[in-house]
Every structure is written in C-alpha cells, then in structure tokens.
Amino acid sequence: MKLKGWKEVTPGAVILEAGNAIEFKTGSWRAFKPVWKKEHCIQCLLCWLYCPDMAIKVKDGRRAEFDYDFCKGCGICALECPGKKGIKAIIMVEEEK
Amino acid sequence: MPKIVAATGNEGVANALRQVTPDVCAAYPITPQTELMQRFSSFVSNGQVQTELVLVESEHSAMSACVGASAAGGRVATATSSQGLALMWEILYIASGLRLPIVMPVVNRSLSAPLNIHCDHSDAMGARDSGWIQIWSENAQEAYDNTIQAFRIAEHLDIRLPVMICYDGFIIGHSISRIEYLEDGEVQNFVGEFRQVNPLLDIEHPLSYGPLILPDYYMEYRKAQDEVASKVSKIVLDVADEFKKLSGRKYGLFETYRLDDADIGIVILNSAAGTTKDVIDEFRDRGIKAGLLKPRLYRPFPYVEMGEALKYLKAICVLDRSDAFGGSFGQMFLDISTSLYPYDKKPLLINKIYGLGGRDYLPEHAEHVLNELIEITRSGKVKAYKEYIGVRE
Numbered sequence A: 001m002k003l004k005g006w007k008e009v010t011p012g013a014v015i016l017e018a019g020n021a022i023e024f025k026t027g028s029w030r031a032f033k034p035v036w037k038k039e040h041c042i043q044c045l046l047c048w049l050y051c052p053d054m055a056i057k058v059k060d061g062r063r064a065e066f067d068y069d070f071c072k073g074c075g076i077c078a079l080e081c082p083g084k085k086g087i088k089a090i091i092m093v094e095e096e097k
Numbered sequence B: 001m002p003k004i005v006a007a008t009g010n011e012g013v014a015n016a017l018r019q020v021t022p023d024v025c026a027a028y029p030i031t032p033q034t035e036l037m038q039r040f041s042s043f044v045s046n047g048q049v050q051t052e053l054v055l056v057e058s059e060h061s062a063m064s065a066c067v068g069a070s071a072a073g074g075r076v077a078t079a080t081s082s083q084g085l086a087l088m089w090e091i092l093y094i095a096s097g098l099r100l101p102i103v104m105p106v107v108n109r110s111l112s113a114p115l116n117i118h119c120d121h122s123d124a125m126g127a128r129d130s131g132w133i134q135i136w137s138e139n140a141q142e143a144y145d146n147t148i149q150a151f152r153i154a155e156h157l158d159i160r161l162p163v164m165i166c167y168d169g170f171i172i173g174h175s176i177s178r179i180e181y182l183e184d185g186e187v188q189n190f191v192g193e194f195r196q197v198n199p200l201l202d203i204e205h206p207l208s209y210g211p212l213i214l215p216d217y218y219m220e221y222r223k224a225q226d227e228v229a230s231k232v233s234k235i236v237l238d239v240a241d242e243f244k245k246l247s248g249r250k251y252g253l254f255e256t257y258r259l260d261d262a263d264i265g266i267v268i269l270n271s272a273a274g275t276t277k278d279v280i281d282e283f284r285d286r287g288i289k290a291g292l293l294k295p296r297l298y299r300p301f302p303y304v305e306m307g308e309a310l311k312y313l314k315a316i317c318v319l320d321r322s323d324a325f326g327g328s329f330g331q332m333f334l335d336i337s338t339s340l341y342p343y344d345k346k347p348l349l350i351n352k353i354y355g356l357g358g359r360d361y362l363p364e365h366a367e368h369v370l371n372e373l374i375e376i377t378r379s380g381k382v383k384a385y386k387e388y389i390g391v392r393e
C-alpha cells in the first residue's frame, strides 16, 4: 500500500470511516495464545463478551474458534471462562518461538 | 451603539465571552483561576448566557473537557492563568494536535517556586510552542477585542487551531479602565454560527479522534501541523480588517509606535508597552529618534514581517517579562534575534529581563534602557547582552 504524504492526511488525525479496526491486525502482539478446549465449554459466551478485540467468533449463536489474526493474547477470556465443573475451557499456552 | 464602561480587564473579557456565548465552557473555579471565570459563571447562574458551564476538578480536566466538547461539535472556551496553564500543558498539545478551535484567555501571571500570584509572562511563554495561536494584548480594550476576534481566527476553516489571548494579570486583569463594548447582536453577527467539520456527535457519520499514529505516519501529521501555521498571519489580518469595520479599532500582527524613522527601539509585550510609549514621546521631544514595536500575534511568530520592520534600526532592546533559564535569553529576545538573523546589516540587540513576579515596570526603566541604546549607537559597543533591570544587587 502506498503511504500518504503530509498533504493528504486528515487534519488532526481524525479517522473519518468507522469500523476499520478490521484493517489493523493485532495478532502479532501475542506472547501467550489462548486454546479452546471444546469439551469443557458450556457456551456461556462470556469470552466473547469480555474479549477486548474481535478475536472470538460466534456462529449461529454458538461459540466458534478464535480468530488469531486479532487475538493479542491478553488472557482475559481464559480468566473469565467458568468452564464445565470448574475445568476451564480456555487455557493459555506460550507461543512457539 | 457601542457602550462605554469602566471595568476591569477580567470583567471585559468575561463580557466578551458572554456576548459570543460558547456552547461549552469547562473551567476550574478556584485559584489559580481569576475573576474572569467568576464573572462568567455569574452570567451563567443569572441566566444571562446560555453556555453549558462544566466545573471540573483541575485545570488538566478543564482542558480535557474542552477537548471533548470541541471534538463533539461545540464552540468551546475556557480561561486560565499561571499554575493552571502549567497543569494544562499535556492537553494543550492534544487540543492543537487534534486541531480543535478552543478559545482561552490567559491572564499572565508568574510561575512557582517561589510562589507568587502577580504578573509576568512565564506562564504563556512556557506554552508558546504548544501549537496554539497566541495573541497578546496591551490593555483591557485590546483583551476584549482580541477575545472576540479569536473565535473567528480559531474557527477559520483553513486552520482550525486553538487560540490563547494573553493579557497582564493584575495590571490589566484587576485594574479598572475604560472599555468600549460592542452590542451583543454585533458580536454574535461577527462571530457567526460555529460548525465543527468533523463532529463526534454526528452519529450518522461515526469517526474516531485521537488514534495511535506510529512512525510510519507521525511525521506527516507534524509536518501538516507546521504547515498550517503559515496560514495564520493572513487570517489574523483579514479578521482584524473586518473587526475594524465593526469597531473602528485597528489591529495588525504587531503595533509600531514612532518606529518608521527610529534609530533605537524597544520591543516589549502587553501593558508595559503603554508606559514605554510615554517615555518614547519624551525622548522624541528631545530630538532622539526612538520607537517601539509591540508584538500582537506571538505564535505563530511573524518572523519575516518583524525582521522587515526592525532591520533599519541601529540598536534594539528586547524586554522580556520572563526568562528562559539555563544560560539562555528571554524568550522574545530569541525570537527577535531569529527574525533579524537573515540580514547582513542588522541592529545591535540587547535583552533586559524586567517585571518578574509583578515587580513594577516604571518610566525610569524605559529611560535607562533608551539611554543605554543611545550609548550603544554612539560607541558601537555592547556591555552586556542580557541583564536584569529593576533588581536589587
């Protein structure tokens, strides 16, 4: 993508279009990666609610896989996940080097 | 019909704000705030102005609330002084970087420590590089007039930058003098309707203010900000022309007083210029060609125009009511030196620091400076480039 010159940027760095966070992939920031253990999931969707990015996909009202393009590895989903009978459905593992 | 009143500078500027009727004013209501905001808040309480007054818990929050209100789409004003401006520092850069046309009278007072509440220019000089336009005022009339003009300058679509209107604390702020008020309707016609170009509250067109701009773009935004400053002088002059038609009072980028054929000159800001003009008259009566230049638009500094106005003189003293510590010179001396730098033949320049923390500036100080300038033109020699005057040994 050709970068804009100073004459082309919007005054005050205002972003004029909404919804363009999709262009900014935050997945590369991750040091720890959440892994979904489907068998312990109770489909409460708390992870979807708490995720500060757009990394938890929901399909037909049910939790689907992580979108690792956007998951920055903050671990909030793993912390909040109630899991089944006390066994979490999300665990954090170190990214492979 | 203009109305002539006897009022303090702060009263006059509060009245200008009432006449303009900003949508939002956020202010920190006690010290280091001045009587200006107290007067304005009375107007609000008495229903004499329809402005949403947000009383916040600090000057940092005051400027932050102004940033929010201005981005949201409102015409916004606040006021401050001294430590208050110092506490706003972080947000000043955000207001100018986001190109928000906030208008803020600054009642010039010294900075602590030592703690002092009286006039000097350290507060506004500390903010001179924050990207705000600065307009300085000699007396209450100028402070009133400049406040009204500031809205038109700030909101001009070619620039959209915040503006500070500076005038001397106590000397102008608290003293009663003659002010000619325009009529409310005239002021409202002059400033017109405000329209924020990208209002956050336009829910049909959602947008974002304040994004993270990394090394790939930060410099482009800064270059754009530097470039917009070059458009300010013309707008200030255009607004002044229009204001003259309304009020009969003439404003420029700076005022010159008996400067055209002068050999020696004084460059001085705000109220002390008045005292100096009287002394210049006395010297002129004795046949000495002395003159004065009083900057009005201080940021962006009109370097070229200043240089052209001053280059013919033989010797100039720049009097600063603030000092840049660390072995440097007063801030205005640095700017005037820069404006004269390009010329091969240029005046000898000296710098005097005066009036800090409310120390009186008296006619004899101006006499002392002018006599020294006469001596410099005679001998061609400068004894000291920088000196404090009115200070005890």
Ligand code: SF4
Pocket (backbone or CB within 6 Å): A034, A050, A051, A052, A053, A055, A056, A066, A070, A071, A072, A073, A074, A075, A076, A077, A078
């Ligand atoms: S680790 Fe953080 S960013 Fe990634 S899915 Fe969980 S909550 Fe979202």
Ligand code: SF4
Pocket (backbone or CB within 6 Å): A036, A040, A041, A042, A043, A044, A045, A046, A047, A048, A063, A080, A081, A082, A083, A084, A089, A090
């Ligand atoms: S929070 Fe845990 S249990 Fe709830 S939907 Fe997400 S993964 Fe499943």
